[in-house]
Amino acid sequence: MLLQELSIEFETPLQVYCDNQAAISIAHNPVHHDQTKHVEVHRHFIKEKIDNGTICVTYVPTIQQTADILTKALFKLMFERMVDKLGMYNLYYPA
Numbered sequence: 001m002l003l004q005e006l007s008i009e010f011e012t013p014l015q016v017y018c019d020n021q022a023a024i025s026i027a028h029n030p031v032h033h034d035q036t037k038h039v040e041v042h043r044h045f046i047k048e049k050i051d052n053g054t055i056c057v058t059y060v061p062t063i064q065q066t067a068d069i070l071t072k073a074l075f076k077l078m079f080e081r082m083v084d085k086l087g088m089y090n091l092y093y094p095a
Contacts (some may be wrong), residue, residue, distance in 0.1 A: 013056040
């Protein structure tokens with residue numbers, strides 16, 4: 001695993017937070033296999049990691065998904081909440 005190669009200590013299983021309940025269901029349940037052939041390879045990889053205890057896919061509500069600040073256009077209030085949650089601040093803000 002990459003983290004081991006970089007000598008970074010971590011606890012297993014790694015928590016993977018997802019705000020898509022359908023994706024979590026597909027990762028855990030092979031019954032959805034026929035309806036999602038386009039994600040076949042990725043599903044097997046994730047399923048293998050879940051089964052061997054490397055990762056744990058956990059649901060997080062969209063409003064708490066901090067990754068959205070990097071991937072979506074957010075309303076100002078939501079953007080400011082995520083910036084605060086990540087501990088970021090504006091270096092150029094007048095003192």
